[in-house]
Amino acid sequence: MSSSASNEKDPAERADPSLVKKARESPKDMTEDEWAELLTGMQYSVTRGHGTERPWTGLHNDTKGKGMFKCVCCNVDLFPSDYKFESGSGWPSFYDTQKLECGKSDNIERKSDGSFGMRRTEVLCKRCNAHLGHVFNDGPAPTGLRYCINSAALNFDKQ
Numbered sequence: 001m002s003s004s005a006s007n008e009k010d011p012a013e014r015a016d017p018s019l020v021k022k023a024r025e026s027p028k029d030m031t032e033d034e035w036a037e038l039l040t041g042m043q044y045s046v047t048r049g050h051g052t053e054r055p056w057t058g059l060h061n062d063t064k065g066k067g068m069f070k071c072v073c074c075n076v077d078l079f080p081s082d083y084k085f086e087s088g089s090g091w092p093s094f095y096d097t098q099k100l101e102c103g104k105s106d107n108i109e110r111k112s113d114g115s116f117g118m119r120r121t122e123v124l125c126k127r128c129n130a131h132l133g134h135v136f137n138d139g140p141a142p143t144g145l146r147y148c149i150n151s152a153a154l155n156f157d158k159q
Contacts, residue, residue, distance in 0.1 A: 027074040027128035047130035055090025058151025067158040074128040
């Protein structure tokens with residue numbers, strides 16, 4: 001299980017199809033052993049272990065093009081590429097999330113995080129509880145938010 005950015009691709013490209021199907025259809029039923037088998041070492045460390053990849057090393061930091069950034073674990077829609085911006089942080093940054101049909105809610109859970117002596121808001125995938133990164137109040141208009149997301153927590157579905 002390599003941690004290089006070139007190996008942080010969609011698990012569906014290399015994993016057991018039945019395990020991919022389970023992760024995408026019923027992610028809450030996945031065991032930690034199954035997540036470890038499905039994901040690369042870096043993807044597992046970030047999403048299941050609440051880790052952080054080093055800045056400027058992630059596959060999607062420089063990803064451009066039209067499409068949707070999805071959860072690497074369960075493949076739910078998280079961030080439209082139109083909301084991505086260059087924050088200079090070394091991680092993919094977005095100023096908003098993909099809204100559900102109601103227009104108000106999204107697939108992101110926000111949780112207070114006091115680790116490492118900092119007060120931050122952790123963002124997790126609401127569907128599978130994968131750690132994605134953090135959200136800060138220093139982003140651009142129109143939201144003023146900066147979702148600072150680990151590349152290893154994302155798939156990109158290009159349109």
